Amino acid sequence: MADLDDGSTETDPFPQSPLPKRELDALLGARLAEVPGWHSPDDPVRLGFAMTAPHELALETFGRFAARNPNNVGLHTRFGDGVRGTRRLEREAVLALAGLLHADAADGYVTSGANEGTLAGLRVGRNALRAADAGRVVVLASTLTHHSVAKAAEILGLELRLCPAGPSWRLEAAAVEAALDDLAAQSPAGDRTGVIVVSTAGYYNTGLVDPVDEIADVLARRAANGGDLRLFHHVDAAHGGMILPFTAPEVPFDFRNAHVHSIVLDPHKSGLMPYSCGVFLCRKGLMGHGAVPAPMSGFLDETITGSRSGAMAAALWSLVFGVAADGYRQVFRHCLAVRDRLAGAIRAADPDAVVLPSPGNTVVVAAFSHEGGRLPAELLERYRLVGNMLAWSAPDGTDEERLFYHFYAMPHLTRAHVDGFGTALAAAVRAPSPSRSRRPAGDTAAPGLPGELRELRRSSVCLRHLVVHPPQRRDPDGHPHTYSFHTFQDRAGLDEDLTVRPWDGDGAHQGLYVYAPDLDHPFANELFGVTDPRRFALEVLDRNQQKLSLVGAAHFSAFGPEPRDADRPVVLANFHADGTLRSVEYKYGDRRYNDEVQVFRDTIVVKVGKDARSVHRDGDDYSFSLDTSLELRVRVLDDDSAPRVERVARHADPALPRRRHLLRGQYRRFPNRFFDTVIEMTVGRRHSAPGAPYVPALPGGDVLARSAELDLVRVVPSVQDGDLRVTLTAVDQSGEAVFSVPLGLGARLSALLTGIPVGDPESLTPAQVVTWAAGLYPPVRALREAARSEGRHRHLSACPDGPPGQAEPS
Known part of the structure; x- marks a missing residue:
């Protein structure tokens, strides 16, 4: 898979021939071995997620029905429906669960999970409120509400208002009352506003239950008093609905409240069902608000998904009637005992921790006593743990935000699981964490350094070096192939700030500075750099970074002394470990976002709209992202062959605005690479057809890209007079840019720029690298001068005075 090799996300070819049975079994077995088991203490234990081993009865029943697996499309709880087969089993299971939640009568169906059930609830609520003449519909929930509520509101086009949870971590009735007052005051007289209030019975990150009965009383009172608000009440019981009826039946979160209209459950969590299985329930008469005719099939569909698995409905029935209340009570007695043992293990590891078992639920919430309270990444x-910042009232009465982790005591957990975690936690809490051992953040540079070097403590010329691998993950040879996607960390968090000092090693090259994490061992830890802060910088990577680097073993950057502007690029020369030139990069734009040309000996790459970003995930945890709107890859052959388009891959539509980088929480690998469009071409180095430029036909019509300089542009590659030309024309006619690269430039640059071998960095001396850097600056500065623009024509050349259109000698 390409994405596991270089971080890109291209598709794989569909296989033409089946794999032999033995190979198929071996590959499936290898993937199965990568999935954690449930019962061995040595397997990764999912303490931070509400997941558990499915009940054998559910698996057996699902398998029994899987071969036939009828489509349970539609609703089966209405009178006269659900009379045979798996539809009857679904009807009986759903109505029994409704009875468990004190409904006198209800409709509902088996969903893919609580996300779908919440979407169904808000959809029914929205349509019911609109039927009550509400022109505006608002969703009102807590800031701690599960993200599925925000997702459903976004899908349905509803306004979302969040009430601060406060130190109680619940949606309080008073907060609901105040929010309703505010909405009523905002509504013009006679204009009805619909409000869908979402309560939670078992918050994911605390296990707590909202005072659903008090909230329902507020809604009932306001409904009885009239006014312009129309009200609907949905309860997200994904994490408590299958537990509380057996552990705390007195908690009134369900249909015993007249102003609870719909509830969602998640039997694939503590209910012992395999994924994916949820249940949506609502009061009679409401499902019709979600009905859509299906004339080609001859029925009405009130569900979100339409087609649904009959085998899954049969599996749910088998647990409702085969485990029943007695069995579930026994299961959750075990879970509460495990919960209390977890709480005890946490207190034993950190006696000063704040440990809060959730009443009636199988969740423990804990905040650790050391500074920051963050647990080690390992x-x-x-244990798949996730921390959240929550409002907290400290013992001294002050309010603050504090990091709390949640732990789930699920049915499959054993004493061995808990004891193993307690041992690991105790060791982690005793060990010094980066936040406690970090030296004070100060300027580690020597006094009198130029202002340009003040930020070098945590940065470097290469954005990747804002972040580094943790010490135990430095050598990729000792890790699987996915090593390069492992987490990086903030340099300062590892106590490895760059140190800088003036170069005075040999009396030559005055005005230069050297830097490294450890200048006493300059080539043993990540990188060694040489810089004239107003002109250039050269960085040589250590042995491990060279193995990981995607752009060579050493990088030289020329950025001055002329001020940087739109028509003068930064020029980077990248070198292989043996000292030969890998590539020269011309970057037009700012440090992070630019249009760029990369010239290799036999390849020219034009990148339109390249955005490089170091992404802070959380704490001292970083990743790196490269996003490029268009990448044109031209392989230069040693002949006179005509240009040929080998491939055009359109990954996304640049005309549609999109997030150039993922959300912070989505980064799991290094690097993440994305392209809107990739074009691959070949052309002979000696191709020089006279006359008009050769413009290759590109499948799919016009090629668009998001340029760093001109925003949305049409991109036209062509070959004329020995040059590759790439023309960017703004679709709004605001401008045009042309990048012109002689086909022989790569060979010329390879002869012009030479390096020193750096593959054995420990054998180098700082003086060798300083001398190399000083010698590289004049020719690379000349390249930068040669790349100056005439208007918007950027002709790249090895000759400072070369005019546009002049071919480079090969």
Whole structure:
């Protein structure tokens, strides 16, 4: 898979021939071995997620029905429906669960999970409120409400208002009352506003239950008193609905409240069902607000998904009637015992921790006593733990935000699981964390350094070096192939700030500075750099970074002394470990976002709208992202062959605005690489057809890209007079830019720029690198001068005085 090799996200070819049975079994077995088991203490334990081993009865029943697996499309709880087969089993299971939640009568169906059930609830609520003449519909929930509520509101086009949870971590009735007052005051007289209030019975990150009965009383009172608000009440019981009826039946979160209209459950969590299985329930008469005719099939469909698995409905029935209340009570007695044992293990590891078992629920919430309260990444990964900042009233009465982790005591957990976690936690809490051992953040540079070097403590010429691998993950040879996608960390968090000092090693090259994490061992830890802060910088990577680098073993950047402007690029020369030139990069734009040309000996790459970003995930946890709107890759052959388009891959539509980088929480690998469009061409180095330029036909018509200089542009590659030309024309006619690259430039640059071998960095001396850097600056500065624009024509050349259109000698 390409994405596991270089971070890109291209598709794989569909296989033409089946794999042999033995190979198929081996590959499936290898993937199955990568999925954690449930019962071995040595397997990764999902303490931070509400997941558990499915009940054998559910698996057996699902398998029994899987071969036939009828489509349970539609609703089966209405009178006269659900009379045979798996539809009857679904009807009986759903209505029994409705009875468990004190409904006198209800409709509902088996969903893919609580996300779908919440979408169904808000959809029914929205349509019911609109039927009550509400022109505006608002969703009102807590800031701690599950993200599925925001997602459903976005899908349905509803306004979302969040009430601060406060130190109680619940949606309080008073907060609902105040929000309703505010909405009523905002509504013009006679204009009805619909409000869908979402309560939670078992918050994901605390396990707590909202005072649903008090909220329902507020809604009932306001409905009885009239006014311009129309009200609907949905309860997200994904994390409590299958537990509380058996552990705390007195908690009134369900249909015993007249102003609870719909509820969603998640039996694939503590209910012992395999994924994916949820249940949506609502009061009689409401499902019709979600009915859509299906004339080609001859029925009405009130569900979100339409087609649904009959085998899954049969599996749910088998647990409702085969485990029943007695069985579930026994299961959750075990879970509460595990919950209390977890709480005890946390207190034993950190006696000063704040440990809060959730009443009636199988969740423990804990905040640790050391500074910042953050647990080590290895522990978080092994036990799948997630921390959230929550409002907290400290013992001294002050309010603050504090980091709390949640732990789920699920049915499959054993004493061995808990004891193993307690041992690992105790070791982690005793060990010094980066936040406690970090030296004070100060300027580690020597006094009197130029202002340009003040930020070099945590940065470098290469954006990747804002972040570094943790010490135990430095050598990729000791890790699987996905090593390069492992988490990086903030340099300062690892106590490896760059140190800088003036170069005075040999009396030559005055005005230069050297830098490294450890200048006493300059080539043993990540990089060694040489810089004239107003002109250039050269960085040589250490042995491990060279193995990981996508752009060579050493990088030289020329950025001055002339001020940077739109028509003068930064020029980077990248070198292989043996000292030969890898590529020269011309960057037009700012440090992070630019249009760029890369010239290799036998390849020219034009990148339109390249955005490089170091992404802070959380804490001291970083990743790196490269996003490029268009990448044109031209392979230069050693002949006179005509230009040929080999491939055009259109990954996304640049005309549609999109987020250039993922959301912070989505980064799991290094690097992330994305392209809107990729074009691959070949052309002979000696091709020089006279006359008009050769413009290759590109499948799919016009090629668009988001340029760093001109925003949305049409891109036209062509070959004329020995040059590759790439023309960017703004679709709004605001301008045009032309990049012109002689086909022989790569060979010329390879002869012009030479380096020193750096593959054995420990054998280098700082003086060798300083001398190399000083010698590289004049020719690379000349390249930068040669790349100056005439208007918007950027002709790249090795000759400072070369006019546009002049071919480079090969």
